[in-house]
Amino acid sequence: MTDVHPDDGQLLALALDEADGGSRDSTLQHLTSCHRCRGEYDALSATVEQTLAAAPSVEPSPGFDARVLGAMGLDPTGPVKVSERSRRVRPGRHRWQLVAASVAAGLAVGVGGSYAVSQLDDTPQQSTLAEDRSLLETPDGDRVGSVTRTLMDGEPVYVVTVTTGPVGMNYLCLLRLEDGKQIEVADWVLHSERGETWVIDVPAQDVSELVMVANGGAGPVWSTARL
C-alpha cells in the first residue's frame, strides 16, 4: 500500500483505458487498497460505460449475423433460418409502440404506468433457464422463437421472442389455460425479418400453451409454445 494517491490524470487515463503499462499497474495496485481513489475511479469508469450508448448505430454488412453464429460454433443454417438478404427492413412502427399498444389494451406489461417510476428489478433472482424457456414451434416443427418466463419488477412475465417469420403478418397471441379456457393477449404484427420481442404478463391461472394465430386470429395456428 502506498500513500501516494494517483493524480486525476492517471485515474482518468485508466478509466479511458489509455494508461500505459507501468502507470496502469501501479494505479491498479493502489486502487486495491485505497477506498477514496477506488470510489473516484469507479465513478469515472461507470460514467464512461454509460455514455457508450450514445454511439451511433450502424448496420454491419449483410450476413454478419451468420458469420458471428458460425464463430460461436452454432450452425447458422440449422433450424433457425438466418436470412442474408434485405435485412435492412425498416419497421413501420417501433417495438416500443408494439409494447405500448399491448399496454394500452391492459393486457401486457404494467397497469396504469406502475412500472414507470421504478428501476429494473435488481433483486438477485437466479432464474433456472433451462426450465423457464420454451420453444415456439410451427406445426411442422420449425423453431421460430421462444417464450421465457422471467421476473420484471418482481412480477412474472413472459418474454416472447420471434426470430423468424413472415414480415407483415398479423398474429393474435393466445394463452391456453389448464382449465381449457383461453385468453387473447395481444395482436402483433411482425415488422422485421430480424424478429421482434414482446413482453406480456403471466396471468394468475395455470397456463399450458402460448399460441400465435395467423391473420389476426382467423387462422391457421402459426406457432405454439408449451409452457
Added chain:
Amino acid sequence: MGVLSLADRAADVALVEGLAVDDQLAAVAFVRRFQSAVFGLAVSITRDTGLAEDVSQEVFVRAWRAAGSYDRRKASVLTWLLTITRNAAIDVVRTRRPIAVEDELLDALILGTLSGSDVEDVTLLRVESDLARARLRLLPPEQARAVVLAVIGGCTASEVSSRENIPLGTAKTRIRNGLIKLRAAMKEEETSD
C-alpha cells in the same frame, strides 16, 4: 418511457440468459438485436468497416463466453456489451497503427452524437441511447466534443488535444469535467425516477 425501457431490459436479460445456456434461438436474436449498436461503436473507434466487423465478431464471441457471468444489477445488457466493444476496439487500434485524428468520420461522429436522434437508428435501443445523448447535450459544447472523442471515438487525451488544437492539459480537463457533469446528470436521473 419507464415502462418501455423496462420491457426492453427484461427482453435483453432473457436473451443473455439464453446465450449463457447455448440456446441457439437466443443467440440469433441476441446478435441481431445488438449488432448495429456494437458495429456502430466499433466503427466509431476503428474508423474502418472491415476492422470494425472483425472487432464486432470478436465482441459477440466474448459476450457469449462471458454470458454466464453477466450481472444485471451492474449494467444493462447494452452497456455491458458496449463496454466489451470499446475494450476490444481500443486493443485493436492501439496495437495496429496510429489512426488519423483528422478523419472526417470523427466530425460525423461528433455531429451525429450531439445533434439529437439518430435517424438511421431503427434498433430497439432507443431509450437508453437517447438518454445518453441527451446527457451529452447538457454539457458545454467543447466538453461534449472532448468526451465524445475520448469515450466513443476512442481517442487518447493527446489525440483529443491535437484534433481540437488545445494543450494536452486542457484536453484532459475538458474530458474529466465533462465526465463529472455527466455523472451528476446520471445521479439526477436516478433520484428523479
